[in-house]
Amino acid sequence: MDRQTATDSELVLISETNTRFTTSNTAVDLQTLTGTLTILSPEYGDDGTYNCYTDNTINSIVYARNANSTLLIYQNPTVKMGQTEIASDPNKNVELSCTVSAKPAPSSLEWYYGSDKITNQPTSVLNEYDRTSSYSFQVSSTNEGKYRCVGGNTYDGKAASGEAHTYVRLYRPIAITTASTPGGASTVNEFTTLTFTCSTLGVPQAADVQWSFTRALTNTEAVDDNHSIENIVDYERSDLNIQTVSEYRIPTVTFTDIGIFKCQTSQTWDGEETAKDKSWEIVVNFSAKLRSGGDGSTNIFQDMQILT
Numbered sequence: 001m002d003r004q005t006a007t008d009s010e011l012v013l014i015s016e017t018n019t020r021f022t023t024s025n026t027a028v029d030l031q032t033l034t035g036t037l038t039i040l041s042p043e044y045g046d047d048g049t050y051n052c053y054t055d056n057t058i059n060s061i062v063y064a065r066n067a068n069s070t071l072l073i074y075q076n077p078t079v080k081m082g083q084t085e086i087a088s089d090p091n092k093n094v095e096l097s098c099t100v101s102a103k104p105a106p107s108s109l110e111w112y113y114g115s116d117k118i119t120n121q122p123t124s125v126l127n128e129y130d131r132t133s134s135y136s137f138q139v140s141s142t143n144e145g146k147y148r149c150v151g152g153n154t155y156d157g158k159a160a161s162g163e164a165h166t167y168v169r170l171y172r173p174i175a176i177t178t179a180s181t182p183g184g185a186s187t188v189n190e191f192t193t194l195t196f197t198c199s200t201l202g203v204p205q206a207a208d209v210q211w212s213f214t215r216a217l218t219n220t221e222a223v224d225d226n227h228s229i230e231n232i233v234d235y236e237r238s239d240l241n242i243q244t245v246s247e248y249r250i251p252t253v254t255f256t257d258i259g260i261f262k263c264q265t266s267q268t269w270d271g272e273e274t275a276k277d278k279s280w281e282i283v284v285n286f287s288a289k290l291r292s293g294g295d296g297s298t299n300i301f302q303d304m305q306i307l308t
Contacts, residue, residue, distance in 0.1 A: 039071075047073040047103070077102040077151045077162040085237075086168045087204040087269075088139040095136045096166055100151025106131040108161075112148040114239070144170050145239040169240055174202030174267040178278045188253055188282070196248040196280055197232075198263030205235055206265040206276075209246035216259040216282075258282050 020040045027033055035052055050071060055064040082097040100106040109124040109131045110117060124133035131151060137143065147168055152161035181195040188194055200206040211229055214221050233245035244265075250257055264277035 042071070042073055044073050044075065047071050072103050074155050075101070075103040076160045077106055077153055079149055079151050079162045079164040081149055081164045081166050083166055085204075086166060087171055088168065089171055090140055091138055093136060093138050094168055095134055096147055096149075096168075097134045098132065098149035098151075098164065100131045100149070100162070101129055102151070102153040102160075102162075103129050104153050104155055105129050106151045106153045108153075109133050109149065109151045111135050112150060113143065114146055114148075139168060139170060141170060144168055167237060167239065169203040169242075171269055172201075172203040172241060173269075173274065174200050174206045174265065174276055176200050176263070176265065176276050176278045178263065178280070180280060190253055190255065192253045194250040194253050194257070194282075196261055196263070197245065198248070198278060199243060199245045200265050200276070201241055201243050202267055203240075203242055204267065204269065205242040206244060206267045209244060209263050209265050211246070211248050212262045212264070214260045214262075215256065217256065 022038045022040075024036045024038075025033055026036070033054070035054070037050060037052075039046055048071060049068050051066055051068045053064065053066045055062050057063070078101050080099050080101075086094055086096075088094055096111075098109065098111075100109050105126060105128065111121060111133070112118060118135070122133050122135050124131050133149070135147070145168065146165050148163055148165045150161055150163040152159055154160075177199045179197045179199075181197070182188060182192070198209050198211075200209065209231070212221055213227070228249045228251070230247045230249065231244065232247050233243065236243045236245075246263065248261060248263070260279055260281045262277055262279045264275065266273050266275040268274075
């Protein structure tokens, strides 16, 4: 006995060493022999056409016969789209593609804009276990957003479905917004925790946020081991925009943190790269104060101020 898989045209002899496949032959009477193939715990790779061969000899002539049966392993629909995100200028044509794969073959493929089913559904083409479709339209401010492709099949009276989506957005130049904790223009004392937050918004997505610190005392760029950088939101997608939020944190401010902090990013559109940045400057208040230490000594500390 052999098997022809659903994805391969070659015949493969069923191995006697494969313990999941067992065969047996039973003589019903002098003229009838029954063969049985048992598959333990069928897997996705087991589906295909199984062929049964037999022969007998009459007057030294060999007569061969064969029969076959097709095994189909049920698979829930899987949906794939050509792109997950598309950025476009206004009034440009875009084409979305979708493929639904399932066993039994998918019986439906439908397009949605957000939660609304598209009125004029494009036709879909079925090729064995794959159903494909394309949807074309002209992008404007009234139809940008999330497009969904939903496909389904039915097995043993039960329906199943799957979906995928693509965001189609108009080009938006990146913008940077900043914040600091404590807030801008407030006085920051030594040993205070200081946090800078840098947010970018635009389509297509901006490059990773980069941070730099120029120390005022030496006028050199440096990142102290006392500083930490964290991308608290990495490319958050909405229907119309893409945001990233990065945080620069100084757990304990010291005199050596006086200087200029900068966040910067860039965006590439139509082959050209545009850079954007925002800066904070921490300067000494020049109102030095005296503080008495526990051992009777006197320490000098200075207030710092954030200028945005």
